Amino acid sequence: MKKDKILISGNEAIAQGAIDAGCNFYAGYPITPQNEIIAYMSKHMADSGGVSIQAESELAAISMVYGASAAGARSMTSSSSPGISLKQEGISYIAGAQLPAVIVNIMRGGPGLGNIAPSQSDYFQATRGGGHGDYRLIVLAPASVQEAYELTRLSFDLADKYRIPVMILGDGILGQMMEPVELRPKTKTIPQKSWALSGCRGRKPNIVKSFFLREGALEEFNKTLQKNHQIISKNEIRFEEINLSGAKVVLVAYGTMARIAKSAVAKLSSNGKKVGLIRPISLWPFPKTAFNSKDKKLKYLTIEMSAGQMVEDVRLAVNGRNPVEFLGRSGGGVPTEEEIINKVKKLL
Numbered sequence: 001m002k003k004d005k006i007l008i009s010g011n012e013a014i015a016q017g018a019i020d021a022g023c024n025f026y027a028g029y030p031i032t033p034q035n036e037i038i039a040y041m042s043k044h045m046a047d048s049g050g051v052s053i054q055a056e057s058e059l060a061a062i063s064m065v066y067g068a069s070a071a072g073a074r075s076m077t078s079s080s081s082p083g084i085s086l087k088q089e090g091i092s093y094i095a096g097a098q099l100p101a102v103i104v105n106i107m108r109g110g111p112g113l114g115n116i117a118p119s120q121s122d123y124f125q126a127t128r129g130g131g132h133g134d135y136r137l138i139v140l141a142p143a144s145v146q147e148a149y150e151l152t153r154l155s156f157d158l159a160d161k162y163r164i165p166v167m168i169l170g171d172g173i174l175g176q177m178m179e180p181v182e183l184r185p186k187t188k189t190i191p192q193k194s195w196a197l198s199g200c201r202g203r204k205p206n207i208v209k210s211f212f213l214r215e216g217a218l219e220e221f222n223k224t225l226q227k228n229h230q231i232i233s234k235n236e237i238r239f240e241e242i243n244l245s246g247a248k249v250v251l252v253a254y255g256t257m258a259r260i261a262k263s264a265v266a267k268l269s270s271n272g273k274k275v276g277l278i279r280p281i282s283l284w285p286f287p288k289t290a291f292n293s294k295d296k297k298l299k300y301l302t303i304e305m306s307a308g309q310m311v312e313d314v315r316l317a318v319n320g321r322n323p324v325e326f327l328g329r330s331g332g333g334v335p336t337e338e339e340i341i342n343k344v345k346k347l348l
Contacts, residue, residue, distance in 0.1 A: 005180035010148045011036035013181050014104055014168060015044070017152030018076050022187045023102070024050035025068035025075040027061040029083060032116045033172035034106035037078040048186075058083045062090030062103075069099040070208040072196030074156050078104035080172075081122050082113055084130070091165055092131030096210025098195075098225075100159030102152070103137070104168045106175040109332035117332025118172035120257060123309035126169050127284040134222050136229050138166040138236060139283040141254040145179035151281075153187070160191050162232055169283060171305065173256040173334075238281035239290050243269055247276035249347050250293075252314050253303040254280045257335065261303050264340040275344055283310070291317040299347050303335055304328040 008016065015037045018026070026041045038054060045052035051068075055061035061077050068075040079087060084105045094101050107122045109115040126139045138158050142148040148170060155166040195206055212218035240258075243265060244250060253261040258279040268275040278290050291300070291314065300322060302311040307330040315324045327343050329335050 005182050007178055008145060008181050009036055009176060009178045010142075010145045010170060010174040011106065011176070012040050013145045013149040014078070014152045014170070015040035016183065017149040018102065018156070019044060019048050019050070020183065020186045021074065021153040021156040022190045023074045023076050023156065024048075025065070025073040026050065026077070027053045027055045027064040027068075027075075028078050029055050029058045029061050031080045031083045033108060033118075033175050034078050034080045034104065036175070037104060037106075058086035059090065062087040062094075065101050066090055066094050066097070066099065069094065069101045070097065070197050072193045072198050074100075074160070074190060076102040076104065078106070080106050080108045081110050081119070084122065084125070088125075088131035091137070092129070092133050092135060093210050094165050095129070095131075095135035095137070095225075096133060097208050098163040099165070099208065100156075100163050101165045102155045102159055102168065103165055104152075105170070107169065107171045109330070115332050116172065118256065118305060118334065119330070119332055120171060120255060120305040121307070121309065121330055122169065123283065123304070123306060126167050127286070127313070135225060136164075136284055138162070138164060138232060138285075139169050140166065140238070141169045141281060141283050142174065143255055143258045143279065145174070145177060146181050148174060149181050149183070153184075156187075158236065160193070162228055163195075164228065164232070169255070171256050233285040236282055237285050237287045237289065239287035240279040240281060241276070241290065242279070243276040244278070245276075246274050247298065248274040249299050249301055249344050250276045250278055251301050251303060251340070251344070252278045252280070252310070254283060254310065257303055257305055260335065260337055261340060264337045264344070267337070268341060268344055273344065273348060280310070286313045286317065288317040293322065296322065298322050300324045301343060301347060302326050303340060305334055306330050
C-alpha cells in the first residue's frame with residue numbers, strides 16, 4: 001500500500017524527526033540557516049507534550065540541554081557554525097558527564113561570522129570533539145530530507161544507548177531544500193534511565209558530574225570513555241557504496257556534496273567511465289573498512305565544501321595503499337558536477 005508523504009524542508013524534517021523520536025526538551029538560539037528548526041519546535045513541541053525554549057544565548061541553550069538531559073529528558077539543541085562554536089564548552093561538559101543529547105549543526109561558511117552560504121568546514125570540529133578533553137561525538141551526515149528525518153530519530157536512540165552526545169551535521173542546502181518525506185509512527189517506548197536525576201526517594205542519590213579531583217580518578221574515567229568510543233567504533237559505522245566493482249576512480253563525499261558527486265558518477269558511468277562513490281554517513285566513527293580495496297591502481301577523489309578536512313580521514317583509512325586526490329571549495333563555494341567530471345577525466 002502506498003504511504004502518504006509530506007513536502008517538508010530539511011530543517012523541518014530534523015525537527016519532526018526529533019519530536020517523533022520522543023524529544024521532550026529543546027533549547028535553541030536563532031541563527032541562519034537553521035532557524036526553521038527553532039520555529040518548528042516552538043510551534044509543535046507543546047502538542048507532543050514537550051518543552052521548547054528560545055534561550056537568551058547559545059551558551060544558555062546548551063546549558064539547558066545539559067540540565068534537561070541530566071534529569072532524564074530526551075534533549076536537543078540546534079545551531080549553525082558560529083553558534084556551535086559557542087556551545088563547545090557545554091558540549092564537552094555533557095560528554096564529560098556521560099549524558100545523552102542531540103546537537104544539530106546546519107553548517108555555513110566560515111571562519112568567523114563568514115556568510116550564510118552552505119559549507120562543510122566544521123568537519124574537524126565535529127569529528128574531533130570540538131571542545132576540550134578526550135571525547136568524541138557520534139556524527140551523522142544526512143544527504144536527503146528523508147535521511148535527515150531518519151538519522152535524527154536514530155540519533156536519540158544512539159545517544160541513549162551509549163550515553164553520548166550525537167551530532168547531526170548538515171549544511172545550508174540540506175536545511176533549506178524541500179523534498180517529500182515519509183513519516184513513521186512516533187517512538188512509544190523510551191529506555192529507562194536509572195542514572196538520571198529524577199528524585200532519590202527509595203534509592204541512593206545519583207550524581208552527574210564531569211569534575212574529578214581525586215588523584216587518578218579522572219584518568220580512570222577517561223579510560224571508561226575510551227572503551228565506550230571503541231565499542232561505538234565497531235558497531236556504529238554507516239556508509240553507502242555505489243558502482244565500486246571495477247572502478248578506477250572512487251569519489252568520496254558526504255551530505256549535500258555526495259548528491260552532486262552521485263550525479264557526476266551517473267554521467268561518467270553512462271559514458272563508459274569506471275567511476276564509483278563512497279558516501280560516509282557516520283563521520284565519526286569514520287567508515288575505514290570501506291577503503292580496503294586491494295587494487296593498487298585505484299584512485300580516490302575526496303570532494304568537499306571545504307579546503308580539505310575529511311580528506312585527512314580518507315588518507316588515514318587508505319594508509320598509503322592508493323593515491324588520494326582532493327577537490328574542494330571553501331567559504332560557501334560548492335564544487336560543481338562539471339568540475340568533478342573534469343577532475344575525474346584527468347585522473348583517468
